[in-house]
Amino acid sequence: MTEETSGKRQFSDEELQDLVASSDAGARTPTTRWVALLIGGVALAWSLFQLWIAQPMLWFGAYLPVLNASETRPLHLAFAIFLAFLCYPAFKSSPRDRVPLVDWALAIVATGTVLYIFFAADTLSRTARSGLPTDTQVIIGAVGLVLLLEASRRALGPALTVVGAIFLAYAYYGEGWLIPDLISHEGLSFTSLITAQWLDTAGVFGIPLGVSTAFVFLFVLFGSLLDKAGAGNYFIQLAFAGLGHLRGGPAKAAVVGSAMTGLISGSSIANVVTTGTFTIPLMKRVGFTSEQAGSVEVASSVNGQIMPPVMGAAAFLMVEFIGISYVQVIKHAFVPAVISYIALVYIVHLEALKKDMKSLGEGASLPRMLLNFFIGFAVFGVGFTAMIYLIDGLGALVPALVTPIVMIGLAAVYVWLVWIASRQTDLTPETLEEKSGDIELPKVADVWKTGLHYVLPILVLVWFLMVEQQSPAKSAFYATALMLFIIVTQKPLKAMFRKGESIAEQTREGLWDLVDGLIAGARNMIGIGVATAAAGIIVATVTKTPIGTELAGLVEQLSGGILIVMLVLIGLFSLVLGMGLPTTANYIVVSSLMASVVVSLGAQEGLIIPLIAAHLFVFYFGIMADVTPPVGLASFAAAAVSGGDPIKTGFIAFFYSLRTVALPFLFIYNPTLILYGVDLTTFTGVAHAVFVFVVATFAMLLFAAATQGYFLTRSNIAESAMLLLVAFTLFVPNFWLNQVQPRFVQENPEAFAQVLADSPVDTRLRLRISGPDFNTGGQTETTVSLSVPEGDGATRMTESGIMLRPDGDGTVLEEPMFGTELQEKLANFDFYSDEPVRISEVLGPNNSRLPAQIFYLPALLVLGLVIVLQRRRQTKPAF
Known part of the structure; x- marks a missing residue:
């Protein structure tokens, strides 16, 4: 298909609306x-x-x-x-x-x-x-x-x-x-x-x-x-x-417009057609090819499905499946969604720089636009906070009239x-x-x-x-x-x-x-x-059926027990299951099958993965099916608007969406990215959240620059690799610290009762449990995390649900007390077999570790080197 042919729209406005109707509301009009x-x-x-x-x-x-x-x-x-x-x-x-x-x-x-x-x-x-x-x-x-x-x-x-x-x-x-x-x-x-x-x-x-x-x-x-x-x-x-009015402005408007319509829409296809009818022709006018224009619209529209508060209805399903509040779901989903959109705006900006695109009409400054946005956001935040205090004051003065x-x-x-x-x-x-x-x-x-x-x-x-x-x-x-x-x-x-x-x-x-x-x-x-x-x-x-409990073993066999391979397989499985499904059904299917698998396989590798992180992991990969050929419905809808090739549109859109593919792996290894464990009710917690957001945004922009091959100017392979290294370090600094200092200190399993009694309140102990599997009879092991409760040693043991009996070869674990969290986590062990279930390893926090953020310094030095190298070749402003 030639560019001239591909540039023509294949469908009229009426036919595009029929495309949306046939997928979202039914195509029959009696x-x-x-x-x-x-x-x-x-x-x-x-x-x-x-x-x-x-x-x-x-x-x-x-x-x-x-x-x-x-x-x-x-x-x-x-x-x-x-x-x-x-x-x-x-x-x-x-x-x-x-x-x-x-x-x-x-x-x-x-x-x-x-x-x-x-x-x-x-x-x-x-x-x-x-x-x-x-x-x-x-x-x-x-x-x-x-x-x-x-x-x-x-x-x-x-x-x-x-x-x-x-x-x-x-x-x-x-x-x-x-x-x-x-x-x-x-x-x-x-x-x-x-x-x-x-x-x-x-x-x-x-x-x-x-x-x-x-x-x-x-x-x-x-x-x-x-x-x-x-x-x-x-x-x-x-x-x-x-x-x-910015360079590549229609594409940036497509991203932001899709983000805002994504707040109120649960359909990727409807987002594509609604905003794409206006954005795609203007993107092509400033220099994007038909496929690129369609791909930008696809990437931004599909991202609407990960944007709180609706998230294609997945947010409400997570409340039921995970058992946490809706506010908690929004808290965990907010940072990845926002930084993903910011990165997409930056990707569009880089494409405009690479092609030296002009603005529509009189040009404008991106930094000034961002400054105006943050000023407006700050004013809104102050006003909203003042309204909270005003209504609280009214409630104290005249509660019946509030x-x-x-x-x-x-x-x-x-x-x-x-x-x-x-x-x-x-x-x-x-x-x-x-x-x-x-x-x-x-x-x-x-x-x-x-x-x-x-x-x-x-x-x-x-x-x-x-x-x-x-x-x-x-x-x-x-x-x-x-x-x-x-x-x-x-x-x-x-x-x-x-x-x-x-x-x-x-x-x-x-x-x-x-x-x-x-x-x-x-x-x-x-x-x-x-x-x-x-x-x-x-x-x-x-x-x-056994598939819910045994699927983890099947994935483990296929991956050879290597966690990153397991995650890749689960991501691919979620992607395949999501093909052709709407967001809601897609999430139900993949989370029912794969979310618990991510948690259990992580535990076997000694990695405690929060359940919300596992659900977000499979959800992100499930929605990518709307992008990915050969089924990518959103890509086909965008191609219908742009006149481009749908398969090529899908591949380019997937390339633009690499940040959405990378994010799930990052918050599996660093749950702080989803604000897990961050208390937003305190000033310290809010400051921590702001710090995480700023660092993650900066890292995601560098990741986008690396994958697009353009930063201050076109990047060579070495510079792209260095940018990827810097982005990875900013996202997961613990990776490098773990190579230098151990995360945990070994405690004596036989003295577990004393370790539990001596540990400060809220300390997290990691217990390596080994014993016979209830279903297969073979030996299995897993890692569980235990938060130390208040009270003396006996009270802590009771509240944790742990029941021990001494044994010559170590500490034997009896079946945990019914109804406790530990009893649910160890439900796959056979506590009545001839072979006992043991606490084989107890790990406590290593309080003498350096702060992981110390690795930001060498990362920033590497970034400075890239800037120096590219400044020598830079011929036009980067913003």
């Missing part, structure tokens, strides 16, 4: 009025149902029935599976302007099998869930499973359907020539299989579907309403106004911001297209005032999540409630302030925007609802 109204009505009813079950017992809640989780999950899936068969054609050749009779039949039968779980809940608790399923229940469950997999195939493609079918076959057969002996089992009976997967509460109707019901829908609906109100366009225009005062104040601020917006010309996508044709980008002064009221619901969301420490569901409900109010009132308020428009007409438009937003939110949830239900098949199989 021409029969009553069918279209039925689909819209069911979608609208689904959104209203979700708002009903999410409302936190407001004054009107007393008049509404209350449903528990076992009732809401089947209803949630019933809406999703009914709409899946009506909105998604069975094949590419299937009609899109009507619903065939067979799809009506499948929709009704599938919905009936799901609603049976709702209406027969009491019967199921007495029969199937007590181990006595009836033949009718088994038939209903089998039909439901088959139709769920078919709905998954239609809405998501064949990947999840194939994976689900393989796991069902594995659970049923248990052994065979394709199943390694390590994970083989006797196999489940057909009745047991259907009971576990459909009739029980831990399969299809388990935690993943529960998260989709309770959290995910509200956030998707919130994003849909925000976008329908005009926030998505506002963010894109603001990014162009702020960054479009809520009404805050609501009145919020309403007043909203009206004021809409008044400011009404004095400006409304921004539409066409505005940007017209201006870009004359290379006259919008100015920040003209843009920022037009949509400040869109920030209010985001502030409300952050406030309830971070300050009030409310649940994600409650926080999303309040933010969505404000968004409902905004979408209805913003147009009539503007009409009233402008005095030249019909208030009644604008009110009607606002109401239609509300209905359209509610319907769009529900249709965007069809794939996620079906995906979380189908992913429950994998979760149930993992819990009912």
